[in-house]
Amino acid sequence: MAAGQGFKTFATGDILTAADTNGYLMSQTVMVFADAAARTTAITSPQQGMVSFLKGTNSMEYYTGSAWTPVDTGSSPLTTKGDLYGYSTTNARVAVGTNGQVLTADSTAAVGVSWATGGGMTSLATGSLSGASVSLTSISSSYNDLVLVIRNFLPATANTSLQATFNSDSGTRYATEVLTQGTVTFTGTSARISQGSSNSVAQGLLVCRVPNYTNTTTWKYINIEGYSNNNTTTTSANTTFWNSIYNQITAISSIQLFPTSGNFTSGTYTLYGVK
Amino acid sequence: MIIIEHNVETGEITERSMTTAEIKNIEELQKQAVLVETEKNTRKATLLDRLGITEEEAALLLG
Numbered sequence: 001m002a003a004g005q006g007f008k009t010f011a012t013g014d015i016l017t018a019a020d021t022n023g024y025l026m027s028q029t030v031m032v033f034a035d036a037a038a039r040t041t042a043i044t045s046p047q048q049g050m051v052s053f054l055k056g057t058n059s060m061e062y063y064t065g066s067a068w069t070p071v072d073t074g075s076s077p078l079t080t081k082g083d084l085y086g087y088s089t090t091n092a093r094v095a096v097g098t099n100g101q102v103l104t105a106d107s108t109a110a111v112g113v114s115w116a117t118g119g120g121m122t123s124l125a126t127g128s129l130s131g132a133s134v135s136l137t138s139i140s141s142s143y144n145d146l147v148l149v150i151r152n153f154l155p156a157t158a159n160t161s162l163q164a165t166f167n168s169d170s171g172t173r174y175a176t177e178v179l180t181q182g183t184v185t186f187t188g189t190s191a192r193i194s195q196g197s198s199n200s201v202a203q204g205l206l207v208c209r210v211p212n213y214t215n216t217t218t219w220k221y222i223n224i225e226g227y228s229n230n231n232t233t234t235t236s237a238n239t240t241f242w243n244s245i246y247n248q249i250t251a252i253s254s255i256q257l258f259p260t261s262g263n264f265t266s267g268t269y270t271l272y273g274v275k
Numbered sequence: 276m277i278i279i280e281h282n283v284e285t286g287e288i289t290e291r292s293m294t295t296a297e298i299k300n301i302e303e304l305q306k307q308a309v310l311v312e313t314e315k316n317t318r319k320a321t322l323l324d325r326l327g328i329t330e331e332e333a334a335l336l337l338g
Contacts, residue, residue: 131277138284163308189307260308
């Protein structure tokens with residue numbers, strides 16, 4: 001079987017030889033066969049660059065010099081919204097992950113990548129402050145830190161502050177102090193989140209961070225910063241920048257919020273898990 | 276008294292009346308929180324009085 005010869009422009013009067021026919025035409029056309037067996041029978045000595053079409057499988061193949069190989073016809077392995085094009089030893093589908101996951105290099109995965117929970121903050125729960133208490137329960141232990149954001153805390157009773165307990169523990173195990181060097185004593189039965197606030201002006205933004213909340217070897221603390229509405233004047237605000245220490249080593253799985261008097265009128269909370 | 280329970284794992288939010296024990300507990304928590312803050316404010320006021328300055332003046336000094 002002649003090897004492909006490339007391209008030739010025939011001039012008027014040229015003689016079409018068998019070598020030209022085989023080299024420029026036969027070896028360089030797309031040859032159609034019923035299947036691979038028929039092709040093997042017909043082409044006993046395939047040449048690199050030959051192209052054939054197999055009707056049985058509707059596949060186009062080219063000869064590499066040692067084997068017939070499917071031509072990449074651009075057909076997609078993707079089937080689902082969000083799928084990505086990957087590669088293992090052939091083109092392959094990387095199935096879409098779940099909401100919030102990020103694509104991660106993963107040598108154990110067939111295509112070398114996999115979807116996994118990424119870093120940053122994940123919103124775990126959001127809701128409104130109402131009633132006499134809001135309890136956030138069954139907090140996942142899958143994160144490094146928790147961040148609780150309180151917006152527009154408005155108590156029903158004037159000069160009321162926002163407090164919190166961990167794990168429904170109302171023992172005398174809490175101490176709240178402005179960030180400073182010093183010794184604290186555990187005289188509180190809850191952590192103080194805000195100063196006494198007005199019951200007429202809904203403003204305020206409090207960011208409460210609970211680092212390393214699942215460890216079982218250290219006491220826990222909640223770092224609070226932000227501001228709340230002033231109790232006596234609507235044109236000023238109370239700043240907040242303090243720690244509340246909880247002298248227990250138990251992992252935190254729930255947080256209870258409550259005003260120091262009466263009910264919540266309004267406000268919102270969002271709990272984030274931080275990787 | 277109403278308590279809102281938000282199951283973070285399932286997302287389910289339940290609103291229900293507190294039990295008698297829960298009411299007693301939260302009233303005690305509220306009372307204790309106010310007491311702690313009152314004691315702190317009393318100590319602060321006593322110190323300010325000894326120093327002869329107001330809270331605003333103390334804040335100015337610290338700021």
